[in-house]
Amino acid sequence: MSKVYFKNIGFISSILSKTDFSKLFVLVDENTHKHCYPLITEHIGKHTIIQINSGEKNKTLESCTHIWNSLTEAQADRRSLLINLGGGVITDMGGFCAGTYKRGIKFINIPTTLLAQVDASVGAKTGIDFNGFKNHIGLFCNAEAVLIDSLFHESLDERQLKSGFAEMLKHGLIADLKHWNECLNQGYKTVDNQLIKKSVDIKKSVVEADPQEKGLRKILNFGHTIGHAIESHLLSSENELLHGEAIGNGMIAEAFLSFKKGFISSEDYMLIKGELSKLYDKPKIKKASFDELKGLCLQDKKNDNGKLNMSLLKTLGQATYDIEIDGILLESALNEVL
Structure with missing residues (x-):
C-alpha cells in the first residue's frame, strides 16, 4: 500500500530525496500544467514534462502510446520515476503507463482534484x-507515495468539488x-485535509484487507455499476457528466436496489435520495437508451458468468457485495434517476 502524506506541496522534495531514481518525469494535462505545475517545479529539480489532453475521453491507448513514446525518446530506463500531477485520469493512466513501461518503473501521485485525492490516487488501481x-x-x-495538499482546491470550480x-x-x-x-454538515465547498484524510483512511482500510478485490474491496464500488454505465453512455456527448456526478446518481439507483432487496428501509432510501438529489442533477438520458445502459452494466468487472452482481448497502454505514440483480429490477432502478 502506498504511503499517503497530507503535507504542503513542498514536501515533494523530501519524498524525492528518499527515492532512488535515475531520471524524473512529470505527467500533466493542459490544465494542471497551467495551474498546478508552477507550484511544484521549484521543489523537484531536473525533470522532463510529458503533457496529454485532459478529460475522460482521452483516457485511451492513444494517450498511453504518447506517454510511452515520450519516455522512450527521453531514454527513460527502469530506474526512472514518473510524477502523476493531476486528477483521476492522470493518476489512473500515469500509473498504468508506469506499471507497464519496461515492465514497471516507479511513480508518485500528486492528485490535484478532490476526486483524485479521496479515490483514484489511492488503492493501486x-x-x-x-x-x-x-x-x-x-x-x-x-x-x-501519494502527496495530498488541499491547496490545489483553489484551482477547482464548484462542479469539480x-x-x-x-x-x-x-x-x-x-x-x-x-x-x-x-x-x-461541512459541505463540499469547505472540505479540508482532516475530512479528506478520514475518507482516505476508510478506503485504505478496505484496500489493505483485500488488495486484489477478491471480496470486501468490492464494497467500494457501491454506486459505480450504474454510475459508470451512465458516465460511459454520456461520454463525449453534450450532456457529459463528471465522474462524481454520475456516481451520485448511481448511488441513488443502487440505494433503491438496497431497499428493494430488503437491506435498508424506505425511509433510509428516501434520506439518501433526498441528500444526493440536492447535489447531483438527473442525467439527461432518454429512456429509449435503457438497453444500452443495461449492456454497459453487464460489462462491470464484478459480474460473473453473465450475472449482474452489485455492491449494495446492508445498512446505513455498512455495505455488502455480490448481490445478483435481474434485468427487471435494474430497469426499475434506472427509472429512479432517469
Whole structure:
C-alpha cells in the first residue's frame, strides 16, 4: 500500500530525496500544467514534462502510446520515476503507463482534484477506458507515495468539488455513517485535509484487507455499476457528466436496489435520495437508451458468468457485495434517476 502524506506541496522534495531514481518525469494535462505545475517545479529539480489532453475521453491507448513514446525518446530506463500531477485520469493512466513501461518503473501521485485525492490516487488501481467501457484495461500497481495538499482546491470550480464529494459521501454510506453526516454538515465547498484524510483512511482500510478485490474491496464500488454505465453512455456527448456526478446518481439507483432487496428501509432510501438529489442533477438520458445502459452494466468487472452482481448497502454505514440483480429490477432502478 502506498504511503499517503497530507503535507504542503513542498514536501515533494523530501519524498524525492528518499527515492532512488535515475531520471524524473512529470505527467500533466493542459490544465494542471497551467495551474498546478508552477507550484511544484521549484521543489523537484531536473525533470522532463510529458503533457496529454485532459478529460475522460482521452483516457485511451492513444494517450498511453504518447506517454510511452515520450519516455522512450527521453531514454527513460527502469530506474526512472514518473510524477502523476493531476486528477483521476492522470493518476489512473500515469500509473498504468508506469506499471507497464519496461515492465514497471516507479511513480508518485500528486492528485490535484478532490476526486483524485479521496479515490483514484489511492488503492493501486490503474487503467484506461477501452471501446467505451470504463477502466476496462488496467492493473494493480502501487505508487511509491501519494502527496495530498488541499491547496490545489483553489484551482477547482464548484462542479469539480461536488464530483469529488460524491466519493466521500460514498465512503460514509458504506463504512462510517458518522463520516456521511460530517461531510453533509461541512459541505463540499469547505472540505479540508482532516475530512479528506478520514475518507482516505476508510478506503485504505478496505484496500489493505483485500488488495486484489477478491471480496470486501468490492464494497467500494457501491454506486459505480450504474454510475459508470451512465458516465460511459454520456461520454463525449453534450450532456457529459463528471465522474462524481454520475456516481451520485448511481448511488441513488443502487440505494433503491438496497431497499428493494430488503437491506435498508424506505425511509433510509428516501434520506439518501433526498441528500444526493440536492447535489447531483438527473442525467439527461432518454429512456429509449435503457438497453444500452443495461449492456454497459453487464460489462462491470464484478459480474460473473453473465450475472449482474452489485455492491449494495446492508445498512446505513455498512455495505455488502455480490448481490445478483435481474434485468427487471435494474430497469426499475434506472427509472429512479432517469
